[in-house]
Amino acid sequence: MISLKSNSEIEIMREAGFIVASAVMEAFDVMEPGITTKELDNITCSVIKKQGAKPAFLGLYGFPATACVSINNEIVHGIPSDDRIIKNGDIVTIDCGAIVDGLYSDHAVSKIAGEDINNNRTIIETTKGSLNQAIKEIKPGNRLGDVSNAVESYVRPKGFELVREYVGHGIGRQLHEPPQVPNIGSPSTGIELRPGLVLAIEPMLTAGGWETEKLDDDWTVVTKDGSMSCHFEHTVAVTDIGFDILTKI
Numbered sequence: 001m002i003s004l005k006s007n008s009e010i011e012i013m014r015e016a017g018f019i020v021a022s023a024v025m026e027a028f029d030v031m032e033p034g035i036t037t038k039e040l041d042n043i044t045c046s047v048i049k050k051q052g053a054k055p056a057f058l059g060l061y062g063f064p065a066t067a068c069v070s071i072n073n074e075i076v077h078g079i080p081s082d083d084r085i086i087k088n089g090d091i092v093t094i095d096c097g098a099i100v101d102g103l104y105s106d107h108a109v110s111k112i113a114g115e116d117i118n119n120n121r122t123i124i125e126t127t128k129g130s131l132n133q134a135i136k137e138i139k140p141g142n143r144l145g146d147v148s149n150a151v152e153s154y155v156r157p158k159g160f161e162l163v164r165e166y167v168g169h170g171i172g173r174q175l176h177e178p179p180q181v182p183n184i185g186s187p188s189t190g191i192e193l194r195p196g197l198v199l200a201i202e203p204m205l206t207a208g209g210w211e212t213e214k215l216d217d218d219w220t221v222v223t224k225d226g227s228m229s230c231h232f233e234h235t236v237a238v239t240d241i242g243f244d245i246l247t248k249i
């Protein structure tokens with residue numbers, strides 16, 4: 001069942017969204033070559049708790065940390081570790097969620113650590129741009145396929161692939177609610193967007209093929225061909241006239 005959120009629920013999700021956006025921002029503020037993924041995770045955890053919220057990912061489906069920190073060919077669900085040291089030129093994705101009064105937020109940002117020695121700026125800008133294009137399609141009367149198609153039609157001409165096995169989702173009293181929000185789709189198809197629907201939109205791009213595989217830790221999802229990947233995510237509400245990005249500062 002797709003659930004629509006009341007205005008007061010959306011205001012609480014905005015608070016959860018502000019908190020997670022500040023957690024991700026503070027982690028990136030100190031991110032530099034030589035730091036470990038666990039140190040970044042610790043920052044997200046303390047920022048979320050300091051503001052009276054709960055980490056949404058910790059313990060969910062058994063995930064052992066506050067943030068997913070994924071590097072280069074790792075697309076999503078990287079487990080933070082004291083042994084994982086970030087190197088100059090890495091693409092680092094921090095994906096994180098917070099809970100306020102039982103309501104969730106979900107947010108991901110990718111950045112280059114240090115200098116762009118591996119020429120990753122284009123995949124990062126394209127991923128971010130595709131999320132912006134998708135958000136512009138969020139308004140009552142549009143359909144889910146319009147959102148998916150906005151991502152796909154922005155990304156394809158730039159020569160990148162889109163991950164198919166992991167998609168965006170509805171969000172509210174659970175992290176993952178229906179509907180699924182694929183990053184590939186046809187315009188004017190799928191469910192109609194209505195005020196109160198809140199979606200986590202999250203394009204995942206690769207510089208090679210779209211196929212993925214899971215590492216032995218049973219969490220980290222990587223590109224099958226080892227190519228670079230990038231991921232951005234916002235939690236966005238459908239309003240009476242358009243969109244409202246909840247995961248921002």
Ligand code: MG
Binds near residue numbers: 095096106107233
């Ligand atoms: Mg996420």
Ligand code: MG
Binds near residue numbers: 169200233
């Ligand atoms: Mg998500």
